[in-house]
Amino acid sequence: MRLIQASPDGGEGPGALKETRYLGLTGRERVVSLTADRQMTYAYLKGALSPYMRDYIGVVDLEDAPDGIGTEIFWHSTFFARFPGSGLFPRAILKRFLQRCADGLADTTRDGQKHATSGN
Numbered sequence: 001m002r003l004i005q006a007s008p009d010g011g012e013g014p015g016a017l018k019e020t021r022y023l024g025l026t027g028r029e030r031v032v033s034l035t036a037d038r039q040m041t042y043a044y045l046k047g048a049l050s051p052y053m054r055d056y057i058g059v060v061d062l063e064d065a066p067d068g069i070g071t072e073i074f075w076h077s078t079f080f081a082r083f084p085g086s087g088l089f090p091r092a093i094l095k096r097f098l099q100r101c102a103d104g105l106a107d108t109t110r111d112g113q114k115h116a117t118s119g120n
Helices: 088-107
Strands: 001-007 018-022 025-035 039-049 053-064 073-083 116-117
Touching: 018 039, 018 088, 053 088, 073 088
Parallel strands: 073 116
Antiparallel strands: 001 018, 018 025, 025 039, 039 053, 053 073
């Protein structure tokens, strides 16, 4: 993921524009909301999956793990298919991509503990 345009406050918070890359596919996303160390909501604006889906919203929730060690990551998203059956392709791509993102986020947690899940 690469920052394309900083948010109005100059960081990666609400309004920031990011570019994603996966399996040679690119996309643009805008950060909708951010609660530091707890939640980020973003919208997929355009890219390789645009012909197949619309109104994509992703939410990343971070919670303290029940055992008190590490952080649980819940990464979920919703979208609408542009035409009947067109949601199958983005769902397959997103399932792998979101798990990869959750795993990468888990790798960066302070204590290195992984409790990552993703879903659509």
